[in-house]
Amino acid sequence: MLLSYLKIAWKVLLRRKFFTFISLFGISFTLMVLLVVVAMVDHFKGAHAPESRIERIAFISFMRQDFKDGGQMNTPASPYFINKYVRAMKTPEKIALFSQFHGTPSYVGNTKLELDLRFTDNVFWEVFNFNFLEGKPYNANDVRDANRVVVITETTAKQYFGTARGVVGREIEVDQRKFRVIGVVSDVGIIRFNSYAEVWAPVTTTKADIGKSVLEGEYYAALLAPENTDISTLDDEYQQILKRVSIPNPDITKIHSHADGLMATVTRQLVGRGSDESNHLDTFYFIAFGLALLFMLLPALNLVNINLSRIMERSSEIGVRKAFGATDGTLIGQFLIENIFLTLIGGLLGLGLAFVALQLISDSNFISYAQFTLNLRVFAWAMLATVFFGVLSGVYPAFKMSRVQPVQALKGGTN
Numbered sequence: 001m002l003l004s005y006l007k008i009a010w011k012v013l014l015r016r017k018f019f020t021f022i023s024l025f026g027i028s029f030t031l032m033v034l035l036v037v038v039a040m041v042d043h044f045k046g047a048h049a050p051e052s053r054i055e056r057i058a059f060i061s062f063m064r065q066d067f068k069d070g071g072q073m074n075t076p077a078s079p080y081f082i083n084k085y086v087r088a089m090k091t092p093e094k095i096a097l098f099s100q101f102h103g104t105p106s107y108v109g110n111t112k113l114e115l116d117l118r119f120t121d122n123v124f125w126e127v128f129n130f131n132f133l134e135g136k137p138y139n140a141n142d143v144r145d146a147n148r149v150v151v152i153t154e155t156t157a158k159q160y161f162g163t164a165r166g167v168v169g170r171e172i173e174v175d176q177r178k179f180r181v182i183g184v185v186s187d188v189g190i191i192r193f194n195s196y197a198e199v200w201a202p203v204t205t206t207k208a209d210i211g212k213s214v215l216e217g218e219y220y221a222a223l224l225a226p227e228n229t230d231i232s233t234l235d236d237e238y239q240q241i242l243k244r245v246s247i248p249n250p251d252i253t254k255i256h257s258h259a260d261g262l263m264a265t266v267t268r269q270l271v272g273r274g275s276d277e278s279n280h281l282d283t284f285y286f287i288a289f290g291l292a293l294l295f296m297l298l299p300a301l302n303l304v305n306i307n308l309s310r311i312m313e314r315s316s317e318i319g320v321r322k323a324f325g326a327t328d329g330t331l332i333g334q335f336l337i338e339n340i341f342l343t344l345i346g347g348l349l350g351l352g353l354a355f356v357a358l359q360l361i362s363d364s365n366f367i368s369y370a371q372f373t374l375n376l377r378v379f380a381w382a383m384l385a386t387v388f389f390g391v392l393s394g395v396y397p398a399f400k401m402s403r404v405q406p407v408q409a410l411k412g413g414t415n
Contacts, residue, residue, distance in 0.1 A: 010341075020342075023306050026299035027346025028353055031385060034292065035354035036361070038381045039372045043191055045262050046377065050128040050188060050195045053224065057127065058231045058259040059194060060086060060221040060238070062269060066254045074269075076100065077257070078217030079203065079210040085245055091237045092223040096120065096127040099206070100218045101197045104175045108160055115156060116190075117174055118197035119206045125151075127224045128195045135168040135183030138202050146204035150174060151183040155369070156198045174199050175207070189370030194222065194262070196369075213248060215255065223259055235259040296385075300393040307339060307397035318401055332398040339394030340387060347386030351379070 047054050060082070065073045077086075082097050089095065098120040106113045125137035130151075138149050150172065157164040160172055164184060171178050179201060188196045203210060210217075225231045238259040245255060260268060264279035318331065351374065358372040374382075 023303055023342060024346045024349060026302050027343050027386075027389060028349035030296055030299045031347055031350030031382060031389070032353040032357060034295070034385055035350060035374065035378060035382055036357050036372075039354070039358055039374060039378050040191070040367075042375070042377055043189065043370060043372055046375075048192070049186070050130040051192055051262075052129045053127075054262055056225045056227070056229075056231065058092075058223045058225065058234045058261060059265050060223070060257060060259050061265045063215060063255055063257040065216070065249075065252050066256070067251050068253055069251075073216065075216040076218050076220055078212065078214050079219050080213050081215050081217070081245075082219055082221045085241050086221045086223075086238070089223070089234070089237050089241060091225070091229070091234055093226045094123050094127050094224040096124040096222040096224075097203060098124050098194075098220055098222070099203065100220070101193075104199075106160065106173050113156075113159055115174060116196070116198045118200050119203040120200055121203050124200070124222070127222045130188075130195075131186040133164060133184045133186060134166075135181070137183055143202040143204055146202060148177065148179045148205055149182045149202065150179040151185060151200045152181055153185055153187045153198050153369075155187050157181075157184050172199075174201065177205075179205075187369040190368040191370050194220065215245075215247070215249075215252075221259075231259070231261055296389060296392070300389060303339075303343075303393035304396055307335075307394065308400065314401075322405075328403070331401055335398035335401055336391065336394045339398070340390035343386050343390035343393070347382060347389075350386075351382050354382075 045054070051057065060077060062074055063077050063081070065075075067073070079097060082095075087095055099118055101116040101118040103114045104117045106115050122138060122140045122143050130137070133154060135151070137151055138147065141147075142149050152160075152167075152172065154164040156172075157167045161167045161170060167181050167184060170181055172181055173179075179199075190196045223231075223234050225234055235258055238257070242255065242257060247255065258264075258268065258279070260279055263284070264281050267281050267284040268279045270280075270284070321331065355374055358374065361367070362371050
């Protein structure tokens, strides 16, 4: 029965090639856009190196300070705050400290390179899993002694030394000083903004005063939760720690900060503007789902109209089948299968178009070092979206077709 339905669906598609082309174009283009967006989101929040344990990592990214005059200030934390208060937490398995990255000039002969530099502690290399092509990360002794050593990316090595191999032990000028390269890692996309950089150096080698007793600064903390531990427990303990913070500035009435998962760190700032009541993750997903639904609605309506036109052409067939006892359920099922068959073809075309589009985006370096791929998760999303699209655009025409009276259909009318 299913094979017969598919054969009928194929014949129907070939009967009106122009309508079929319009339908497939709408479906495949819509799915291509959705897949590109899903692939980018997956690249941002999925478990990819060096953030392969992202489900176990909570970030302390921002701190909101309330002032007596009603003003507010939202900034990252200082090393003083992280070392004194965050490192006092007992639940995390590891606690890493790292700065924001910032561009710093470097020169190869007369050529200027603008390299993104980030300062970190040694635990940073234990929380994140970088792919070392050669060498190793700096250790606790390097951080304690402020040794001028760095880890660089493969592209940085090629740009500076002309090769990515055999550069360990050589010197590179960064931040107007000479550093010794001790490790080379695979490139990290800038979209992974917590681990991204082109050069990493020990936090103690920064020119800034990292011992100043202030709360605000330009540093983040990454907390690795133990296996099988909900990262929300990290925030629960962190909130207790915050109650014991000694606020040095008398003009500050209260501080708000959270240890959030990756997406929650974004939604709390983007939607909640640093609010301490909620991370607004549910609100963000609700808005994203609504936008995706609206985006799919237009091509779905177009496909509904095309499907209704096909019904007008097939009224005689419907009438004959009803006259011989075909039930409404049978006809609805057949038409839905035909529509899902059509959308699956469009889905496969959309998958191919998305693959080409992602390759073009990756090769263009539009988002630095980001390599977007269609992995199993994205493929699953594609199939889910395809089936949803097929059902969404096929339900109404199928229902309308099932309501056609046999006599009316045989006369060539469906209204």
